Amino acid sequence: MVNSFTMSLDTxxxxxxxxxxxxxxxxxxxxxxxATRALIRRGIKDLHLLAVPQSGIQADLLIGAGCVALVECAAITLGELGPAPRFTDAVKSGRVRIKDSTCPAIHAALQASEKGLPFLPSRGIIGSDLLRVRPDWTLIDNPFPPHDPLVALPALRPDIALFHAPFADRRGNVWIGRRRELMTMAHAAKTSLVTVEAIRDIDLMADEPLAAGALPALYIGAIAEAKNGAWPLxxxxxxxxxxxxxxxxxxxASSDTGFARYLAALMAEPHAAE
Amino acid sequence: MSPAAPTELLIATIARLLQGVGHVAVGASSPIPGAAAFLAQVLAPEAMRVTVLGSQRNNDFTDGGRELFDCAAQGRIDAFFLGGGQIDGEANVNLVGLGAYPNLDLRLPGSFGSAYLYFLVPRVILFREEHSPRVLVPKVDFISAPGVSAPEIYRPGGPQALVTGRALFNFDKAKRRFTLISVHPGETVERIKAATGFAFDLADDIGETLAPDDATLALIRGPVRDAIAEVYPRFAANLIPN
Incomplete structure (x- = not known):
């Protein structure tokens, strides 16, 4: 089969x-x-970054490098290493706009897109200030029993789902195993760009156990090999x-000068990490 | 056995609040609640399921990030933990930031799943180690998730207790108020009052928070430490080894 999916990381x-x-x-x-480093090196601008449902170093790095106009997330944090400094700084100063969300709202809004629906209703959220700062979310009533308010979440339809995976086959099928939020993201997005540890000479769809953890090529736009592509995660x-x-x-990242040095090193050594 | 460190007292205190729970889930950035869940699990007379976000060994979900939330909405999760940059006297929690939104004076990571799980998990334990008027405020600057809801709102879940580095409170949903149950060793009711930015009720028999006995400490310093190290290696390294 013609291999039209695979390309270089920069492509x-x-x-x-x-x-x-x-x-x-x-x-x-x-x-x-x-792919995050490749996007920074090519000078990507004005991204609407949707964290599904949270992010860490990836979002912080993209924000610090000036690639992001709007971040939509349930949280951005470096976890045990503390707050995400570039995110915190950019949101406080207003350089980056934020759409504060909550984890299940992001999952549900992507599921709406999976189903081709304009919205999905959600439990919870009512009484949270999230509802106040998200004018795109709206209260509806359960049409069956009366007086049962729900929050309607408009569908999220990303232009691109971007992620890494352990391996793909040459037909463009990508193995994601149990990481099925990637399945939801890929179903909801217009296309998916995927880096993989390796492209293998197998057919994922011909192997039942592997097929159960495979994202079919029909959702995939491009695949690039990137060994250790999740590093440093x-x-x-x-x-x-x-x-x-x-x-x-x-x-x-905890200081402007420290981050500038980190970014300069990333730009100067294009493929050090790949 | 060396005496209980403050962290170990908190682990044991939270573990007691999990008695009788069938399935406890532990969210992001929650090493002490995670350790408490593992302690409750080894002490439980019946099988108890512990799900830890970010774990390979203690997270059997196979349907992606949404499964925890779907499980909670179905009533398959009995207990969960929430923290907060601010917690107020009506148990509202703020994980977004301090000051006027959106250009806050202090930006926090974000609401995570709080705006959902607080409504749906029957036993939510609020945990924040810092106990000060800065954290325990009369009114939060931003409500990530409200402590109580109007009667028409579907809400099987909500706050059960608040554990801090200095005291243990229960929450009374009808009165919309916390009740001080016990103070940790070295604390007094007066000092707790001074350190708490909201008014609260006093239990009739406020005592000292029960310190873990040697057998419990051995568990914390052994199997619990090993279990929590998978997701929180730095935290586990700072626990006293057996």
């Missing part, structure tokens, strides 16, 4: 237009840090996070 990064709405997974899932089940490198980032 894949060039598929992301300025201003695109890009959905990315949480640190506990499969994050493409390789881990690829759960495959390799651990590089704690020392994450700490180096957290320390650097």
């Amino acid at each position: 894949l990064a060039n598929r992301v237009p300025h201003g695109a709405m890009v959905a990315v997974p949480a640190d506990y899932s499969f994050v493409s840090m390789a 881990g690829l759960p089940g495959f390799y651990e996070a590089d704690e020392a490198a994450l700490r180096t980032y957290a320390e650097a």
Whole structure:
């Protein structure tokens, strides 16, 4: 079969237009840090970054590098390493706009897109100030029993779902295992750009156990090989996070000059991490 | 056995609040609640399920990030933990920031799943180690999730207790107020009053928070420490080893 999916990392990064709405997974899932660095090097601008449902170093790095106009998230944090300094600074100063959300609202709004629906209703949220700062969310009444208010969440339809995966086959099927938020993201997005540890000479759809964890090629726009592509984050089940490198980032990002040095090093050594 | 460290007292206190729970879930940035959940699990007479966000070993979900929330909405999660940059006397929690939204004086990570799970999980334990008027305020600057809801709102869940580094409170939904149950070793009711920015009721028999015995400490310093190290290695490294 003609292999039209695979390309270089930089070519894949060039598929992301300025201003695109890009959905990315949480640190506990499969994050493409390789593509993140490639996007920064190519000088991507004005992204609408959708964290599904939260993000860490990926969002902080993109925000610090000036790639993001709007961040939509349930949280941005470096976890045990503390607050995400570039995110915090950019939101406080107003350089980046924020759409504060809550985890299940992001999942549900993506599920609405999966189903081609304009919205999904959600439990909870009523009485939260989130409802006040999210004028796009609205109260509706359950049409069945009376007096049962629900929050209607408009569908989220990202231009691109961007993530990393352990492997893909040459037909463009991507193995994501149990990380099924990636499935939801890919179903909801117009297309998915995926970096993988390796492209294997197998057919994922011909193997029942593997097929159960496979995202079909019909949702995939491009695949690029990027060994250790989640670094310095881990690829759960495959390799651990590089704690020392994450700490180096957290320390650097805590000041403007430290971050500038970190970014300059990233720009100067284009493929050091890949 | 060296005496209980403050962190160990908190782990044991939260674990007691989990008695009788069938399934406890632990969210992001929650090492002490996570350790408490593992302690409750080893002490439980019946099988108890502990789900830890970010874990490989203690997270059997296979349907992605949404599964925790879907489970909660179905009543499959009995207990959960919430913290907050601010918590007020009506148990409202603020995980968004201090000051006027959106250009806050202090920006916090965000609301996570609080605006949902607080409504749906029957036993939500509020936990914040810092106990000061800065954290325990009369009114939060931003309500990530409200402590109580109007009767027409579907809400099987809500706050059960508040554990801080200095005291333990219960929450009375009908009165919309906390009740001081016990103070941690070295604290007094007067000092707790001075450190709390909201008014609260006093239990009839306020005592000292029960310190873990040697057998419990051995569990915290052994299997609990090992279990929590997977997701919170730095936290586990700072616990006293067995």
